[in-house]
Structure formats: structure tokens, C-alpha cells
Amino acid sequence: xxxxxxxxxxxxxxxxxxxxxxxxxxxLDPERYRVTLVTPNEFSGQxxxxxxxxxxxxDVNDHTMLDAxxxxxxxxxxxxxxxxxxxxxLLPMASLRERLGIPGPTPEEVLPYRDxxxxxxxxxxxxxxxxxxxxxxxAADAHDLLATYGTVVIKPRAGFGxxxxxxxxxxxxxxxxxxxxxxxxxxxxxxxxxxxxxxxIDAIVRGGKPHTVVPSRYLTSTLSFTRGLPxxxxxxxxxxxxxxxxxxxxxxxxxFGAKDSVLHLEAFAMDDDHLVFSEVACRPGGSNLQALVAxxxxxxxxxxxxxxxxxxxxxxxxxxxxRAAGHAILYGRNGLVTAVDDQAVPAEWIVERxxxxxxxxxxxxxxxxxxxxxxxxxxGNSTEEVSYRMRFVADNVTISYEDxxxx
Numbered sequence: 001x002x003x004x005x006x007x008x009x010x011x012x013x014x015x016x017x018x019x020x021x022x023x024x025x026x027x028l029d030p031e032r033y034r035v036t037l038v039t040p041n042e043f044s045g046q047x048x049x050x051x052x053x054x055x056x057x058x059d060v061n062d063h064t065m066l067d068a069x070x071x072x073x074x075x076x077x078x079x080x081x082x083x084x085x086x087x088x089x090l091l092p093m094a095s096l097r098e099r100l101g102i103p104g105p106t107p108e109e110v111l112p113y114r115d116x117x118x119x120x121x122x123x124x125x126x127x128x129x130x131x132x133x134x135x136x137x138x139a140a141d142a143h144d145l146l147a148t149y150g151t152v153v154i155k156p157r158a159g160f161g162x163x164x165x166x167x168x169x170x171x172x173x174x175x176x177x178x179x180x181x182x183x184x185x186x187x188x189x190x191x192x193x194x195x196x197x198x199x200x201i202d203a204i205v206r207g208g209k210p211h212t213v214v215p216s217r218y219l220t221s222t223l224s225f226t227r228g229l230p231x232x233x234x235x236x237x238x239x240x241x242x243x244x245x246x247x248x249x250x251x252x253x254x255x256f257g258a259k260d261s262v263l264h265l266e267a268f269a270m271d272d273d274h275l276v277f278s279e280v281a282c283r284p285g286g287s288n289l290q291a292l293v294a295x296x297x298x299x300x301x302x303x304x305x306x307x308x309x310x311x312x313x314x315x316x317x318x319x320x321x322x323r324a325a326g327h328a329i330l331y332g333r334n335g336l337v338t339a340v341d342d343q344a345v346p347a348e349w350i351v352e353r354x355x356x357x358x359x360x361x362x363x364x365x366x367x368x369x370x371x372x373x374x375x376x377x378x379x380g381n382s383t384e385e386v387s388y389r390m391r392f393v394a395d396n397v398t399i400s401y402e403d404x405x406x407x
Contacts, residue, residue, distance in 0.1 A: 005030075005031075005032060005033055005034040006032065006033050006034070006080040006081065007033075007034045007036075007077055007078065007079050007080050007081075008028060008033045008034065008035050008036070008079065008080065008081045008082075008083060009035075009036045009038065009070060009073065009074075009079045009081070009082045009083070010028065010035055010036070010037050010038070010083045010084075011038045011039075011060055011066065011070075011082070011083070011084040011089055011093060012037065012038070012039050012043070012060070012084070012085065012086065013039065013040060013043075013060045013061070013086045013088075013089065014043075014085075014086060014302075015039070015043040015046050016037060016039065016043065016046040016047045016051075016052075017046045018290065018302045019302050019303065019306055021303070021317065022317055022318050022319065026047075026051050027302075027303045027306045027307065028051075028306065030050055030051050030052070034053045035051070035052040035053060036052065036053055036054045036056065036073060036079075037052045037054070037055045037056070038056045038058055038060060038066070038069065038070075039055065039056075039057065039058075039060070040057065040058070040059060040060060041057040042359075044057045056069065060086075060089060061088065063092045066092070067092070067096060070082070070096055070100075071096075071100065074100050074102075079100075079102055080102070080103075081102065081103070081104065081309065081310060082096060082097050082100075082102045082104060083104075083306060083309050085262075085283050085284060085302060085305045085306070086283065087114075087160040087161075087281055087283055087286075088160065090105075090110050090113065090114060090282065090283060091107060091110050091111065091114050091158075094106055094107045094109070094110040095107050104309065105282075109257070110282065112256055113256065113280060113281055113282040114158055115157050115158060116133075116155065116156075116157045116158070116159075116189045116279065117133065117134075117135045117157055117189055119279065119280065120133050120189075120191075120277075122255055122256055123252070123255055123277045123280075125255070126251065126254065126255030128248075128251055128252070128255060128277045129274075129275075129276045129277060130276065130277045131191045131192040131193075131194050131268075131276065131278070132145065132148070132149070132191070132192040133145075133189055133190065133191040133192065134189070134190055135157065135187075135188070135189055135190075136154065136185060136188050136189060136190045137185060137186045137187065137188070138178050138185050138186075139154060139166075139168070139173075139174040139175070139177035139178045139185055139190075140174055140175070140178055141190065142154060142168070142174060142190035143171065143174060145190050145191075145192065146168060146169075146170075146171065146174065146190075148192075149192045149193060150169065150193075151167065151168065151169045151193035151195075152167075152168050152190050152191060152192060152193055153165060153166070153167055153168075153190070153191045153192075153193050154166045154167075154168060154177070154185065154188055154189070154190050154191075155188060155189055155191070156187065156188055156189075157187050157188060157189045158187065160281065160286075160368070161286060161368030161369050161370050161371075162222045162223055162225070162368060162369040163367050163368035163369075164367075165223060167193060167223075194268045194276060196268040196269055196270050196276070197217060197218060197268070197269045198217075198218045198222060198266055198267065198268055198269065198278065199215055199216060199217050199218070199236070199241070199245060199266070199267050199268075199269050199275065200215075200216050200218070200233060200264065200265065200266050200285065200289075201213060201214070201215045201216075201245045201248065201249050201263070201264075201265040201266075201267070202214045202215075202216070202263075202264055202265075202284070202285045202289055202292075202293050202301060203249050203262070203263045203264075203265065204261075204262055204263075204299065204301070204304045204308070204314055205249075205253045205258045205259065205260065205261045205262075205263060206260055206308070206313065206314065207259065207260065208253060208254070208258065208259050209250075209253075210246065210249055210250055210253065211304075211314060212293070212297050212299045212304075212314070213245065213246050213249050214235060214292070214293045214296060214297055215235065215236050215241065215242055215245035215246070216233045216234060216235045216236060216292070216326075216327070217233060217234060217236050217241070217269065217383075218231070218232070218233045219232040219233060219234060219326075219387060219390060219391070220232045220233075222266075222369055225329070225331050225368075225369050225371070225372070228331050228332070228333065229331070230328055230329060230330050230331065230372075230393075230394040231328075231329045231369055231372075232326065232327070232328050232329075232390045232391070232394060233326065233327050234324065234325070234326040234327075234383055234386045234387050234390055235292070235296055235324050235325050235326070235383065235386070236383055237323070237324060237382055237383045238272055238383070240272040240273055241269065241272040241273075244269075244272060244273055244274070244275050245267075245275065248265070248267055248275045248277070249263070249265060252265055252277065252280055256280065256282075258282065260308040260309075260311070261282050261308065262282070262283060262284050262301050262304050262305040262308065263280055263281070263282060264280070264281040264283065264284065264285040264286075264289075265277075265279075265280045265281075266278040266279050266280070283305065284301035284302050284304075284305055285301065286369070286370045287327065287329055287369075287370045287372075287375055288327065288352050288354055288375045288377055289301070289327055290302050291351055291352040291377040292325045292326070292327045292351075292377045294318040294319075295320070295321040295322060295325045295351045295377060295379060296320065296321070296322060296323065296324065296325050297316070297318075297320065298316040298317065298318045298319065298320045299314055299315070299316050299318060300314075300315075300318055303315065321351055321379050322351075322379035322380060322381065323380070323381050323382065324379070324380045324381060324382050324383055324385065324386045325351065325377055325378065325379055325380070325386060326377070326378045326380070326386040326387065326389065326390040327375070327376070327377055328375065328376045328377075328378070328390050328393050328394060329369065329370070329372035329374075329375050330372050330373055330374045330375070330376075330393075330394070330397055330399065331365070331371075331372045331373060332363050332365075332372075332373040332399045332401075333363075333365070333401075334362075334363065334364055334365060335362070335363060335401045335402065335403065336360070336361050336362050336363075336401060336402035337357050337361050337362070337363050337373060337399060337400070337401060337402075338361065338400045338401060338402050339398075339399075339400040340355055340373065340374050340397065340398075340399050340400075341397065341398040341399075341400065342374070342376075342393070342396070342397045342398075344392075344396040344397075345376075345392065345393055345396065345397065348379075349378045349379060349380070349389050350376060350377070350378060350379075351377040351378065351379050352375075352376070352377040353374070353375070353376055354374065354375045354376075355373065355374050356371070356372055356373060356374065356375065357373060373399050374397065374399070376393055378390060378393065
């Protein structure tokens with residue numbers, strides 16, 4: 001006798017293809033789940049016939065419209081689960097769950113991952129090393145912090161993707177920010193600037209314990225994109241640094257009460273043994289970090305995020321492709337892209353290649369780290385080998401525009 005399927009609303013802005021098994025089937029088995037997918041129009045075709053009961057196209061960043069739609073759908077057929085894995089959707093969907101009585105993470109549980117001041121306070125209470133900080137509503141509020149440390153970072157408290165960040169080293173720069181009519185620094189945060197390399201740790205926590213931990217080191221500044229330069233990172237194989245990353249991940253999971261979660265954690269590497277907490281997000285790492293993690297661990301972060309939300313265990317069914325991997329994002333300027341020439345890059349290095357231009361070939365910068373023209377995940381046998389390959393990609397891939405210029 002058949003049982004009634006659980007009714008799931010899945011709000012997604014990345015595309016349903018991110019949530020597929022190696023066989024091509026969706027993580028959300030249509031035999032078990034009745035899925036209503038809400039996604040931007042450009043991704044609507046990714047859900048194949050029979051995989052979803054409904055596919056509704058909407059700008060998911062329009063939270064007023066999204067709330068109204070979900071409330072109407074819930075009245076018609078109550079949802080058992082409301083899923084969302086994208087950063088900007090976590091808090092709005094938590095609020096909706098609470099209002100509609102749908103189980104899942106609450107706003108109180110999500111807020112420490114979204115408000116950077118609450119985030120830093122949570123880390124400090126747990127005894128983690130953090131940069132000094134204070135909430136600000138104008139740049140002048142950071143005057144004393146600047147006087148103490150010489151350089152400060154001002155960023156949105158609810159920001160992500162390194163968007164809207166300002167590095168300030170002089171009082172007149174603070175004044176210039178406040179005098180800029182295009183800037184509104186309400187609900188921002190000022191932090192002590194730490195001049196050290198950064199690591200990102202992409203991980204799965206199951207039952208409050210680390211399940212999968214993949215640490216990587218940035219080879220460039222995370223703000224390189226603001227100058228049109230690539231952002232590069234590579235998995236690390238130095239035993240001391242790996243151990244420090246694993247220790248920090250376990251500490252952060254405890255500090256934030258992460259029980260069954262996918263985490264993207266960033267920290268400053270003062271040396272291989274000493275990490276300083278920077279930020280943590282409760283969702284899969286952006287861009288094509290999923291392909292990087294799957295290539296070295298056999299685990300999909302997006303699959304894990306869905307399964308954990310439903311009380312299920314992650315699987316390790318993805319093919320492990322190599323011992324080390326790297327992630328490259330290449331940027332460009334606004335314009336019509338006519339070609340991305342990467343023929344110099346050996347095909348056997350590449351795990352994944354994505355071109356992020358519109359269907360008409362136009363590229364429009366979005367002002368955040370994930371808004372590149374092209375992304376690559378590369379393989380190798382060691383951190384050193386992949387680091388070389390990453391820089392080779394950065395130096396040898398050419399982006400051509402309709403006007404004849406190249407990047």
C-alpha cells in the first residue's frame with residue numbers, strides 16, 4: 001500500500017541541477033516527496049518532467065512577493081518542510097517557518113549566522129579568537145577602532161560574498177565614506193583589519209560532530225574581484241594546518257550549536273597552528289565549491305544540506321577524483337563576451353568549468369566574489385601542484401569582448 005508523500009516547498013536561487021545524485025536523479029526522490037520548486041525563471045527548465053509537482057518562477061530576492069506566494073501555497077496544501085540553502089534566503093524562510101508552524105531552523109537559530117555582530121559575539125563567548133569589532137551606522141563610529149588598529153574593515157552586518165566591503169586606513173577615508181550619498185552604512189560593522197592569509201573550511205556537521213571537513217587556503221585576497229583579478233583557493237595538505245582547521249571547525253560547531261548542518265567557515269591563518277575566526281555561514285560554500293569538495297571527499301554539500309534538513313544522513317556516493325583540488329573565479333567587465341579561450345589548460349586538470357554569462361552572452365558584474373565570468377575546479381596530487389595549475393589558469397585564460405578588447 002502506498003504512503004502519502006511528504007509535501008516539500010523548496011525555494012532555490014542556484015538551480016535544481018545542484019541537487020542531483022551522480023546518477024542524475026534528484027536528491028529529493030519524487031516517489032517520497034511531493035516537491036513544489038520556487039526558482040528564478042532562468043533555472044525553471046532544470047527540473048525535469050515528473051521530478052516536481054509544481055515549478056513556480058519568481059525572483060526569490062523579492063521577499064514580499066515570495067512570502068505572499070508561500071503563504072497562499074501553504075493554505076492550499078500545508079507543507080511538511082520548507083527548504084532553502086542560499087544565504088539570503090535563510091533568515092526570511094526561518095521567519096516564515098515560525099509564522100506558518102513548519103518545522104526547521106528558527107530565526108533565533110539562524111540569526112548568529114547572518115548578523116555579523118551577533119556572530120562575532122557568539123564566537124567570543126565560546127573563547128574563540130576573533131578580531132576586535134563594533135557595530136556601526138556610519139563610518140565615523142569606527143574612529144576609535146581605527147585609532148587603535150590603524151586599519152579597519154567596514155562591512156554590512158548581513159552581507160555575504162564579500163560585497164560592500166571597505167578597507168579604511170585614515171580618518172579622512174572615514175569622512176569620505178560618510179560623505180558619499182550613494183552609501184548607506186546603517187547596520188554595518190567595523191572590524192580590526194588582520195593582515196594574514198585566509199582559509200575557508202567547507203564542512204558537514206552530523207549530530208553535532210564533524211562528518212566531512214575540507215580545508216582550503218586562499219591564494220589571493222577575497223577582495224581581488226574588486227580589481228578585476230582572479231580569486232583562487234586550493235585544498236591544503238599541510239598536516240598542522242589541516243589539524244588546526246579541523247579543531248576550529250569543531251569549536252565553531254559547538255559555539256553555534258550546529259547539530260546537523262553544512263558550514264562554510266572562514267578564518268585568518270596567523271600560522272599553521274593558530275587560526276583567528278572570521279565568519280561562518282550555515283549553507284554550502286558558494287560558486288562551484290561543491291565540485292571541489294565532492295572531488296576530494298565524495299560528498300556533495302548541496303545534497304547533504306537537503307538530507308540534513310530532512311533528518312537524513314549525507315551520503316558519500318560521488319566519485320573521488322583526486323587528492324587535492326583548487327577553485328578559480330575569473331572576472332571581467334560589463335559587456336558582450338564573445339569567447340573564453342582556455343585551450344591552453346589541459347583537459348585532464350579540469351573537474352568543472354562554468355561560464356557565468358547571460359544567454360545573450362552579456363556579462364554584468366554583480367559586485368561580489370561569486371560573480372565571475374568563468375569558474376574552474378582543478379585537480380592535482382598535492383597543494384603545490386594544484387597551486388601551480390590555478391595560477392596557470394589565471395595567467396592563460398583569455399576573455400574576449402564584442403568590441404575587440406580582451407581580459
